[in-house]
Amino acid sequence: MKGTALVTGADRGLGLAFASQLASQGWRVLAGQYLLEWSELLDLARCHPKQIVLLPLDISSDASVREAARRASKEVKAIDLVIHNAAVSSPFKDQEIGSGLNYKEMIRLYNVNAIGLLRVTEAFRSLTDVGGLKRQCIISSEAGSIERSHRKAWFSYCMSKAALNMGVARLYEELRHEGYTYRLFHPGWMKTYMSGVRNDAAELEPHEVATMALHYFLTSGEADRRLMMSDWQGQVWPW
Amino acid sequence: MATPEKKTIVVIGAEHPLGEQMCAFWLAEGWTVFAAAAGTEGMEGVKPVANTSGVGGEALLSRFHESTFNPLEAASIEAMVLDVESVMDHVDMIVHCALRCEAMEPGECIDSHQVMALYTYNAVAPLRITEALLPLMEGGRRRIGFITDSRGGMYEEVDGRHIGYDMSLAALRMGVKNMSNALGPEGFAIRTVMLDMQRGSDLEMNRRAQLVCQRLTEERDEEGEV
Numbered sequence: 389m390k391g392t393a394l395v396t397g398a399d400r401g402l403g404l405a406f407a408s409q410l411a412s413q414g415w416r417v418l419a420g421q422y423l424l425e426w427s428e429l430l431d432l433a434r435c436h437p438k439q440i441v442l443l444p445l446d447i448s449s450d451a452s453v454r455e456a457a458r459r460a461s462k463e464v465k466a467i468d469l470v471i472h473n474a475a476v477s478s479p480f481k482d483q484e485i486g487s488g489l490n491y492k493e494m495i496r497l498y499n500v501n502a503i504g505l506l507r508v509t510e511a512f513r514s515l516t517d518v519g520g521l522k523r524q525c526i527i528s529s530e531a532g533s534i535e536r537s538h539r540k541a542w543f544s545y546c547m548s549k550a551a552l553n554m555g556v557a558r559l560y561e562e563l564r565h566e567g568y569t570y571r572l573f574h575p576g577w578m579k580t581y582m583s584g585v586r587n588d589a590a591e592l593e594p595h596e597v598a599t600m601a602l603h604y605f606l607t608s609g610e611a612d613r614r615l616m617m618s619d620w621q622g623q624v625w626p627w
Numbered sequence: 628m629a630t631p632e633k634k635t636i637v638v639i640g641a642e643h644p645l646g647e648q649m650c651a652f653w654l655a656e657g658w659t660v661f662a663a664a665a666g667t668e669g670m671e672g673v674k675p676v677a678n679t680s681g682v683g684g685e686a687l688l689s690r691f692h693e694s695t696f697n698p699l700e701a702a703s704i705e706a707m708v709l710d711v712e713s714v715m716d717h718v719d720m721i722v723h724c725a726l727r728c729e730a731m732e733p734g735e736c737i738d739s740h741q742v743m744a745l746y747t748y749n750a751v752a753p754l755r756i757t758e759a760l761l762p763l764m765e766g767g768r769r770r771i772g773f774i775t776d777s778r779g780g781m782y783e784e785v786d787g788r789h790i791g792y793d794m795s796l797a798a799l800r801m802g803v804k805n806m807s808n809a810l811g812p813e814g815f816a817i818r819t820v821m822l823d824m825q826r827g828s829d830l831e832m833n834r835r836a837q838l839v840c841q842r843l844t845e846e847r848d849e850e851g852e853v
């Protein structure tokens with residue numbers, strides 16, 4: 389095996405593409421499974437029975453993340469690569485201030501999109517600390533760039549991704565001294581399931597993005613020396 | 628519609644030393660001030676400082692109003708807005724200076740509940756309060772100020788002990804940016820003033836409050852540091 393990777397939100401969309409390509413490249417993949425009734429990940433696991441380990445994982449729950457880490461430690465001795473991919477969007481995203489913002493959604497999205505990173509990082513530390521590569525890859529979004537923010541709405545999602553970026557910046561300062569390296573990535577507009585159904589109007593296929601992202605995640609470069617948010621075209625985004 | 632002559636401001640977080648000093652500043656400038664304490668700490672400190680503004684007697688009674696509310700509860704925010712409405716027919720300016728800062732002890736695990744609590748208080752509540760007060764701002768001068776902590780900057784190489792706090796500040800800045808994008812074209816001036824919150828004696832606080840207040844009334848529409 390090339391190494392062991394953990395992918396959160398691997399049921400569909402970009403996460404599934406990561407799991408599939410990593411398995412094809414010879415990685416062992418701990419595939420975070422959130423949707424119990426979605427068959428794509430199960431089919432993938434059947435194709436790669438030695439490489440894909442299904443790991444029930446809800447990153448919005450402390451208990452679920454801890455239990456997943458406990459299960460993972462029974463399967464593997466170390467994790468080399470973590471892809472923090474799982475996230476949610478909101479059906480109320482188009483509301484502007486003054487029209488009744490949905491504050492419950494602000495909490496729900498933050499819990500998954502921002503705090504999920506912290507839960508997973510902490511719970512899996514005993515496995516990542518002894519990994520060979522010590523690489524943490526975070527799927528963020530242009531929507532988290534405060535400087536480039538142009539939206540009048542999307543409060544919950546943008547706020548959660550801006551906070552995610554800040555969380556990554558602070559973890560980076562703490563963990564780089566322990567040999568961790570980081571890749572912060574904006575994947576572009578993809579034909580995935582963020583709205584609940586596959587968005588065929590979008591620009592990019594998730595498997596195309598996964599290929600570009602994995603190249604960025606697994607090669608050395610400037611990102612080994614400083615933290616930055618790059619997109620699928622290699623462009624750097626301001627915070 | 629002509630701008631009303633009476634100038635009115637709501638200070639959220641008036642129980643904090645900076646909030647108190649800002650109340651005193653606006654009172655001295657002739658504004659009618661609604662000092663809202665955002666929490667349970669009470670308003671004991673506000674009145675005496677308001678007195679030091681040099682405004683006393685009848686004027687103080689008629690131009691200084693106060694209340695305490697819970698910014699985490701919708702019903703409490705609504706009640707605060709009703710209180711504001713009972714003493715002001717419009718609001719010219721809102722200033723938010725209620726921030727809660729908590730850090731982890733060295734070696735302590737990240738507490739997801741604490742991270743969420745900081746976000747709810749520091750980022751969600753200011754948006755919620757602003758939205759609730761917006762109808763009262765229609766006929767006013769349309770200014771909204773956010774006082775935030777300069778350590779919310781992404782480029783700073785600081786340790787992770789304040790991770791939950793720093794994340795909440797990033798979320799707030801993003802929320803304010805989206806709000807500006809929406810309300811700016813409708814004539815709202817939205818300012819963010821960054822302060823080094825860990826620094827400053829009480830004496831300095833007075834001077835800093837003056838600088839912040841000046842920044843908030845400047846015509847330039849951008850983030851600034853004091």
Ligand SMILES: NC(=O)c1ccc[n+]([C@@H]2O[C@H](COP(=O)([O-])OP(=O)(O)OC[C@H]3O[C@@H](n4cnc5c(N)ncnc54)[C@H](OP(=O)(O)O)[C@@H]3O)[C@@H](O)[C@H]2O)c1
Binds near residue numbers: 401473590
């Ligand atoms: N799609 C885009 O255009 C776009 C643009 C910029 C950034 N991104 C980012 O790209 C990443 C991948 O998203 P995607 O586009 O592939 O979306 P997706 O198709 O919805 O995939 C995300 C997966 O994560 C799962 N998930 C949701 N909540 C979870 C939780 N609490 N714990 C674990 N898994 C959970 C989702 O399940 P459900 O389907 O049930 O929610 C879904 O299977 C996300 O971080 C997203 O923010 C996407």
